[in-house]
Amino acid sequence: MKSNTSSKKKPFKLGSKARKALKAAQKSRASGGEFIEEKQTKSFRYDEDKDEELKRLRALYASGAVEEGDDEVTENNNWHAIDVNSQFLVGSSEEGFVSLEVLSLEKEGEKDDAKTKTTVKKSASKNDIDDDGSITVRKEKEKENDENGEKKEATKSKASNAKEARILKRKKRWKEKVEEAKKRKRNEKDEAKRGDGETAGGGGGDYENEDDDLLGDEEDVAAWAQYDLHPLLLKAIRKLRFTSPTPIQEKVLHPAIKGRMDIVGAAETGSGKTLAFGLPILQRLMQDKEEEKWYEEYADEEKPGKGKKHLRALIVTPTRELALQVAKMLADVAIYTGIQIAAIVGGMSKQKQERVLKKQPEIIVATPGRLWELIRDGDKHLTSLERLTFLTLDEADRMVERGHFKELESVIKSIPEPPETRRIARSAKLTKRKQPMMAATKVSNDSKTKKGEEEEENEEKNDEESEPAADNRIMARDRQTFVFSATLTVPDEVKYKLDRKKPQASSKKVNNGKKKDGGGSSGVENNNGDYENAYRLEPPKELASTNTMGNLMKMVPFYGRVKLCDVSDSVTKKKKDNNPDESSSKAMITSTTKVASKVHESALECTDDERDALTLYLLSAHAGKPSIVFVNAISSLRRLTALLKLMKVNAVGLHAGMQQRARLKALDRFKGNKASALIATDVAARGLDIKGVELVVHYQVPRQADAYVHRCGRTGRANLSGVSVALVTPKERSRYLAMLAAMGRERGFRLPPFPVAEETVREATKRVQLAKRLDAIVHKNEKKRADKAWKKRTAEAMDLGLDADDDSDFDKNSDSDDQDVMHFSDNEDGVQVIEDFESYGKHKMKKELTQKKLEREAELRNVTKREISLRNELDRLLKTPLGAKRQSALTSQKFPTREGGKQFEKTKKMSSSFASALDVIGLPKESSAVGPASAGAVAGGATGARRMRRM
Numbered sequence: 001m002k003s004n005t006s007s008k009k010k011p012f013k014l015g016s017k018a019r020k021a022l023k024a025a026q027k028s029r030a031s032g033g034e035f036i037e038e039k040q041t042k043s044f045r046y047d048e049d050k051d052e053e054l055k056r057l058r059a060l061y062a063s064g065a066v067e068e069g070d071d072e073v074t075e076n077n078n079w080h081a082i083d084v085n086s087q088f089l090v091g092s093s094e095e096g097f098v099s100l101e102v103l104s105l106e107k108e109g110e111k112d113d114a115k116t117k118t119t120v121k122k123s124a125s126k127n128d129i130d131d132d133g134s135i136t137v138r139k140e141k142e143k144e145n146d147e148n149g150e151k152k153e154a155t156k157s158k159a160s161n162a163k164e165a166r167i168l169k170r171k172k173r174w175k176e177k178v179e180e181a182k183k184r185k186r187n188e189k190d191e192a193k194r195g196d197g198e199t200a201g202g203g204g205g206d207y208e209n210e211d212d213d214l215l216g217d218e219e220d221v222a223a224w225a226q227y228d229l230h231p232l233l234l235k236a237i238r239k240l241r242f243t244s245p246t247p248i249q250e251k252v253l254h255p256a257i258k259g260r261m262d263i264v265g266a267a268e269t270g271s272g273k274t275l276a277f278g279l280p281i282l283q284r285l286m287q288d289k290e291e292e293k294w295y296e297e298y299a300d301e302e303k304p305g306k307g308k309k310h311l312r313a314l315i316v317t318p319t320r321e322l323a324l325q326v327a328k329m330l331a332d333v334a335i336y337t338g339i340q341i342a343a344i345v346g347g348m349s350k351q352k353q354e355r356v357l358k359k360q361p362e363i364i365v366a367t368p369g370r371l372w373e374l375i376r377d378g379d380k381h382l383t384s385l386e387r388l389t390f391l392t393l394d395e396a397d398r399m400v401e402r403g404h405f406k407e408l409e410s411v412i413k414s415i416p417e418p419p420e421t422r423r424i425a426r427s428a429k430l431t432k433r434k435q436p437m438m439a440a441t442k443v444s445n446d447s448k449t450k451k452g453e454e455e456e457e458n459e460e461k462n463d464e465e466s467e468p469a470a471d472n473r474i475m476a477r478d479r480q481t482f483v484f485s486a487t488l489t490v491p492d493e494v495k496y497k498l499d500r501k502k503p504q505a506s507s508k509k510v511n512n513g514k515k516k517d518g519g520g521s522s523g524v525e526n527n528n529g530d531y532e533n534a535y536r537l538e539p540p541k542e543l544a545s546t547n548t549m550g551n552l553m554k555m556v557p558f559y560g561r562v563k564l565c566d567v568s569d570s571v572t573k574k575k576k577d578n579n580p581d582e583s584s585s586k587a588m589i590t591s592t593t594k595v596a597s598k599v600h601e602s603a604l605e606c607t608d609d610e611r612d613a614l615t616l617y618l619l620s621a622h623a624g625k626p627s628i629v630f631v632n633a634i635s636s637l638r639r640l641t642a643l644l645k646l647m648k649v650n651a652v653g654l655h656a657g658m659q660q661r662a663r664l665k666a667l668d669r670f671k672g673n674k675a676s677a678l679i680a681t682d683v684a685a686r687g688l689d690i691k692g693v694e695l696v697v698h699y700q701v702p703r704q705a706d707a708y709v710h711r712c713g714r715t716g717r718a719n720l721s722g723v724s725v726a727l728v729t730p731k732e733r734s735r736y737l738a739m740l741a742a743m744g745r746e747r748g749f750r751l752p753p754f755p756v757a758e759e760t761v762r763e764a765t766k767r768v769q770l771a772k773r774l775d776a777i778v779h780k781n782e783k784k785r786a787d788k789a790w791k792k793r794t795a796e797a798m799d800l801g802l803d804a805d806d807d808s809d810f811d812k813n814s815d816s817d818d819q820d821v822m823h824f825s826d827n828e829d830g831v832q833v834i835e836d837f838e839s840y841g842k843h844k845m846k847k848e849l850t851q852k853k854l855e856r857e858a859e860l861r862n863v864t865k866r867e868i869s870l871r872n873e874l875d876r877l878l879k880t881p882l883g884a885k886r887q888s889a890l891t892s893q894k895f896p897t898r899e900g901g902k903q904f905e906k907t908k909k910m911s912s913s914f915a916s917a918l919d920v921i922g923l924p925k926e927s928s929a930v931g932p933a934s935a936g937a938v939a940g941g942a943t944g945a946r947r948m949r950r951m
C-alpha cells in the first residue's frame, strides 16, 4: 500500500499520552511511514512496503520459520508479535501506542495475488483504527472540545471498543496457547533427558523453536560476547548462570576459537578448564552446522562429507568418573544444539557402548583402556577419524602414569593425519550472515537485514577478496590439540620444541595465491598480543615409548600453532616477573603444583593410632556437610570406612577395585547427600566436581605432590572456599617435606597447624578404640559366615549330602583345616577343580567335621555376646555428640610440639582467612580461634592447637 503524501503540517499541542503516541509514530515513520495531518486528525500513514522490519517478519513467516508463539523471533524495538497464524500477525508496541497491527500475510507464491493489509491502532483505551491503514493520533477529547471532533470520536470509540474487546480476547487466547506450548516443550525436554541416558546432548538444534524464556536478558552473558559464541551455546551458558568466563577460559577461548590454535593449558583445580576446551569444540561444531546450512541454501555443490556423521572431537580423561562428568558438563552446554556427546568408559557394558557408537556421536569422552579396546575391535565410528577436528587430553600428566600410557599411545597412533586445509574465515562469515536468524532477538530495525541474493553473492566475493591476509593465507591441518591439567610440567627438552624459529613442516604460507615455504616466524605469528606465545611444533615422526611427561608432549600431535596458557599463578611466574627477559613460554607451565587459591591448607601431626580419631574429630566437626577423606591404599579405605560406619558416620567408599556400577552408586550417594563422607583413593582425586565439599582430609600423605594438589582441589572450587587437612605421622614426615619442596614452597615453610580441641580428640580416641574392637569381631564373624556359605556350596557341589547340622561344622573350620582337606587350583580352562579329594574320602571328612561341632558353636555364641556388649557400649558413647563434654584444654603428652606452643610463632600468623575457613567447615568458634592465645589453649580454655614440629 502506498502512503498518502502529507498535507501541510501545522504545529499542535499534545497531551502526554498523545506525545508518547507521537513519539512512537515517529519511530514507525523511520521504518516506512509518513506523518500527516487531516483536519482535526493527526494521522500517521503507514507504508508497509517501506518497513524493512515488516518485510523481514513477513519473509520469516512465509518461509515457515515463524510459528505461533515465536515472539522471540519477531520482537524488535518498536513492537513484537503477539500472535501469528495463517492470516494474521498481531503486534503490540512497548511504547503503548502502536498497540495492534494486523498484517495479513501470504505464503510465498501467493504474494502476487494476495493483498497485504495493515491496520495500526492507537493504544490508549480509546484507540482508533483507520481502514486505509493509517495510524490516527488524536488529542484527548476533553481537551480538544471540538464538537465535530467529539461526534467523530464517539462513533470511532464505539467501533474501537468492540474491536479492542475482540483483540483482548484473542490476546488472552494466545497467551494461554503459548503457555501451554512452553509447558509441553519443557516436559518433552525433561522426558528426553530422562529417557536417553546413553548419549547426552542437545535436542535438535532447532533454535527458532526453542523455549524462549531463557532469552532476552543479554546482560547476563554480555561478558561472553567477545568470543562470538553461537547463540544456542550462549543460551545454555546463561541457563547455567555462568555470568563471565573464568581466567583460564578467558585465556584460552580467543586463540582456540578465533586463532584455531593448539592449547597447552594449566590452571588451578576447579577453575573451569572443562569449558575452556569444551566451548571451542562446541563452537566449531556449530559453525560447521551453519556452514552446512549455508551450502544447502546457497551453494550449487554439496558440502563435502555432508550427511555423514563423523567423530569430530575425542576427549581422553584418566578416570571413568571424570569422563562421565566431562561428558555431562559438555552436554549441559550443548543442550540446545543437537550435538551428541557420549562417554565411553571401562567397567560398563561394551555392547551398550557399541550401540551408543552406532548413533555416531560427534563428541566422545573416553578413558584410554576402553577406547583402545573398541578401536582395536574395529568399531566403525572410532576408526573413521578422518574428520577428527579436536583431540583433547584432560589431566594430561596423569596419562603418562602407569596403566594409561601404552593405551593412549596406541590410540594416538591409530588416528590418521588430518587433511590439510586452507584456513579461511569463511565459516565465521557464514555464521555472521546467518546470525540474524539465530539471534533474532538482537535484530534491530536495521534495514539491512535482508539482502538480495545477488547482493550477497557479491558481498561474499568481496569478502573473500578483502579477507585479512593472516586469516586467509595459512595452510593448516584441520585439527586442534588441547592438553590440560592443573599440574602440568613441560620439561626443557620439550620446550626446546617450542622454539618459535622452527616452522612447522606441514605448514605452508599462501601469499596472494603463491605458495611459499614457511621460513622464520615473522609470517606465521600473529602480532596480536593474544597470541604472543604462538609456536609451531613439528608433528612427531616416531611416537615415544617411555612414559614421561616429556614423551607425552612429544607423542601428542600438535599440528598448528601452540599456545601455552598458564593461569596457575605459579612460583615460576613470579620468577618470570623478576626476569622479564626470560621467554614467557619457558617460564610458564613449569609450575608443577599449586593448590587452588581458595583452599586453606593445614596439617596435623599425629601418630598412626591417632589418625582415625582425628579423622572422626574432623568429620564430626563438619558433620552433615560433604567431606572427602583420601587414603593411599584400598585396605586402609576398607578399614576406615567400616570403622566410621560403626561410629555412625554416614561414610561411603570409592576405589578403583570396585565394580563400576558400585563406583557410580557410591558417587551418586555422596553427590545426592545420602552420604556425608566419601572415603576414597586417588581415583577420586582428579577432576571430580562435587558441589558443596568444604573439607578434604589427607588421611595419609600422598605419594606425589600432584596427587596432593588434586586432592585439595576437590574443595575450594569455582570461587568457593574450602579447607584441607593433611594428617602427618613421624614416618611420613620426610615425604611431607619432599612434597612441600616439590610444590616450590620455600625452605622451612610448613603448613599451618589445624587447631583441635585435644579433649575432644581423646573422646574420639575412646570411641575409635571401641569401634576397632567391635570391627575386629564383626570382621571375624563375617569371615566365618562367608566361609560357611562357601563351604556349604562346595560340599553341595561335591555331593557330600551333609545334614543340616553339619553346616555348622563348616562354619567353624579354620583356614588351616580347609587347606588340609582340599587343594584348589585353576586348570587351563579356568575352572576350579578339586585335587586330592578322592584320596581323603567323604566319610572321614564328615566324621571329623562333626567332632568339632559343639566346641565351635560355643565359641561362636561367645563371640556374638562380646559383639553385642561392645555395640551397646559404643552406642552409649555415640549418644552424646563428640565434643559436647569438652571442658578444658589439655595438651598432648605424646607431642610436645602441641603443648604450650610458645615456640611456635607460626600459629600466631595463621591468617584470619584460615580462621574463617574453619568457620566454613563448622568448627566451634573457640576451637577455630587462632592467635597468640591459641598457642596452646585458647582463652575460654577448650582448645589445644596441634602443630607441626619444626623440622
Ligand SMILES: Nc1ncnc2c1ncn2[C@@H]1O[C@H](COP(=O)(O)OP(=O)(O)OP(=O)(O)O)[C@@H](O)[C@H]1O
Binding pocket: 241, 242, 243, 244, 245, 246, 249, 267, 268, 269, 270, 271, 272, 273, 274, 275, 485, 486, 686, 687, 688, 689, 713, 714, 717, 718
Ligand atoms: N565461567 C564459569 N562461571 C562459573 N562457574 C563455572 C564457569 N566455568 C565452569 N564453572 C564451574 O566451575 C566448576 C569447576 O569446573 P571444572 O570442573 O571445569 O574445573 P577444572 O579446572 O577442570 O577442575 P579440575 O582441575 O579439578 O579438573 C564446575 O562446577 C563448573 O560448572
